[in-house]
Amino acid sequence: MIGSATGNVIEQNLVTGNTNGIYIAATVGQNVIRNNTAIGNPAIQVGNTRPETRALDIVNLSPADRTVFDRNKCLTALAAPCPAINP
């Protein structure tokens, strides 16, 4: 989770079963999110029993083009690319 910070790099992390996976708040600086695997956020049990949580693998609330996303693996996201994942 990043607030209005700059120059931070989040890379090669495995993020699963959390309320949100990777959460980027309304960032004003340039940050890089790359090569992370964020899948199963929230856990299916939470998603089924608490649908109001509305959580995702990647949530990006920063202004367009401020956060760089590169080669992350995810299934659900807001304003971040989730490339197709083959079984």
Next chain:
Amino acid sequence: MRTSLLATAVFVLGAVSVSVTTQDRPDSVSGTITRTFSIVANTQLTGDVTCAVADGTPCFSFAVPGVELRLNGYTVTGKGDPVTGCGGAVTTGEVGITTNAQRGVVVRGPGLIQRFRNHGVQVAASDGARVEGITVSTNCGSGIFVPATSFNTVVQENTAVRNGSSNPGLSCGGI
């Protein structure tokens, strides 16, 4: 009288110039911690750590720049309930490790940070901090939290599992 005033001035100046300096000798820690452990040197865990610090205070806090906390494969456990977690609530300030505005500090795994009633690791107002190779699990805030006041942080090769609150609207989670 003049001598007394001079002595008082020297005493006061000496008191205000006291600051935390980096300790030359490495530190090690294990067991139960009842007060926040201030990191003043390169520090390593030599066993699991249970944090029984006061409510709302961090377990580990960096006090000097440019030093490293090495978890060495051990576990740091907070006061969160192992079954129910925090019931959706977080406890302000009760984090596992805070960088505490220190520049260039490192939290290095492997190792597990779990069951804190706020964030597992909080990169707070630091420049150039690194969090590498750790596992953060079942913390009630974010596993690793990089707030608005931190710059040039590297969060790399960590595993974040089951962190965050189930309360709607709380902006927290793995990272």
